[in-house]
Amino acid sequence: MNHSPFNRSRTVDRILVVDDTPDNCLLIQAILQDEGYQVELADSGKEALRLIEQSPPDLVLLDVMMPGMDGYEVTRRIRANISLPFMPILLTTAYDQPSVAQGLDTGADDFIRKPVHFDELLARVRALLRLKHSVDERDQIARQREDFVSRLTHDLRTPLVAADRMLNLMSQGALGDLSSDVQDAISTMIRSNANLLTMVNTLLEVYRYEAGRKTLVFSPVDLGELAQEVVKELSPLAIDKHLTLKLELNENDNFNAKGDRLELYRVMTNLVGNAIKFTDEGSVSVRLTKVDTGLVPAIKLEVQDTGPGISESDRENLFESFVPGKHKRSGSGLGLHLTRRIVEAHNGRINVSTEFGKGSTFTVYLPTH
Structure with missing residues (x-):
């Protein structure tokens, strides 16, 4: 049973375990699956990057010392790929490896020493998944806000444009002659409406840039x-x-x-x-x-x-x-x-x-x- 409070009404958290030692992979897989997590295994950095590109997991449990491509390089490549969603990286390092700081500087979020103590492993996994869920919720709220503002500004433009056309028609005498006082009032309304329309258009453009939806033609x-x-x-x-x-x-x-x-x-x-x-x-x-x-x-x-x-x-x-x-x-x-x-x-x-x-x-x- 998964004890994480964040898994209520959520899909099961997916964890990618990357280690070139099969015994380590199978042991950690058994521990995590017993807690209710879905676990995938990779025996090399290259295989890990392929799986992440194919379907990003919620957490990466990554061994530092691997042949070919070590954990630092895998971390660096994950963080360099801006198309990937945020996923915490938990490094596993041997006690005689002094370069934990290098992993954190490269972009890892936490580390745990080998041999792994199971209670500590589960605690760090739960903590990093809480971070993952918090970031995802924040991003979802931001997207909802951007979509709301985008729809709102679109909806506001329609009556403002209609009002602008009607006021200009009235100003031009399309509905009959107007007294000078009424003409002055309509001119003021036209200017105010134009200012509001400009503000709405600017707000729409800002959110297009913020949401990455603005297309420039160079x-x-x-x-x-x-x-x-x-x-x-x-x-x-x-x-x-x-x-x-x-x-x-x-x-x-x-x-x-x-x-x-x-x-x-x-x-x-x-x-x-x-x-x-x-x-x-x-x-x-x-x-x-x-x-x-x-x-x-x-x-x-x-x-x-x-x-x-x-x-x-x-x-x-x-x-x-x-x-x-x-x-x-x-x-x-x-x-x-x-x-x-x-x-x-x-x-x-x-x-x-x-x-x-x-x-x-x-x-x-x-x-x-």
């Missing part, structure tokens, strides 16, 4: 042309605030990068739009230059403003999701988080330099190939 992108497009589209916002919005680049330089044009457009729009939003006087500058980062040639995008700057407390979590700043115009905290995810998906990086009260500069590095 192709050659002229970042100079893209920057000109973004500056032109956002110029009316800058004009309304009496700000100077300028683009600085050497037109003779080639600013071609490989990426998803729509997502890179989103990055530029977020950064330039934020700069305009938080700047009340002065200017917003967008600069493109070619740089050598020491690894690969890159294109450097800078968005500099003369706004209030960012406080040290806000700077610490600036690119985290759902962490809005303390500025009165701060939004949901999703925009910069999404921007960082997009940049990282393009093998780039983003950082910010700021002086409180004097402005900020967001810098993005994107590889040219």
Whole structure:
């Protein structure tokens, strides 16, 4: 009978025992099966990896000293395979082997000395299976949350889009002439609805990245042309605030990068739009230059403003999701988080330099190939 409290309403836990000594394998198998566990055996590291790839177990009980491929190498390969679910690894080592630390550093979760004491073996197995179940439950909750948010945002978009179309039809007089007061009210409603729709769309994109469901279409992108497009589209916002919005680049330089044009457009729009939003006087500058980062040639995008700057407390979590700043115009905290995810998906990086009260500069590095 399995004494583990985590096996109620669960399938039987599967344990893979890996040892090149048949007597050891059979003895441990008998002990574990008597406790109600399902046990599979492997007599080599190569065979163990084949079985794990074929059907990942809940726990791996792994001998360190084996010919051909030792337990350390098996552990390293298991942890290097990101497609595998989490499975605890319990190493078995002889008393004269001093390199337990090496196994733990490689990715094992625990170890037990040979000759094995059965009560200790069962206690460690139960402890590691509790860890396994806890991780699995956490991951399941995270997936359910992501699915819920994804469905919710999809459901929210439908009435918001419908409301946007209806409000615009009313504003255009499709349902009759409107008084100036009603027209102003509808204009306010249109702006509020558009802001809410933008927030819902951003939330949906964030969760697509978080859940690994975002598909990027990479192709050659002229970042100079893209920057000109973004500056032109956002110029009316800058004009309304009496700000100077300028683009600085050497037109003779080639600013071609490989990426998803729509997502890179989103990055530029977020950064330039934020700069305009938080700047009340002065200017917003967008600069493109070619740089050598020491690894690969890159294109450097800078968005500099003369706004209030960012406080040290806000700077610490600036690119985290759902962490809005303390500025009165701060939004949901999703925009910069999404921007960082997009940049990282393009093998780039983003950082910010700021002086409180004097402005900020967001810098993005994107590889040219």
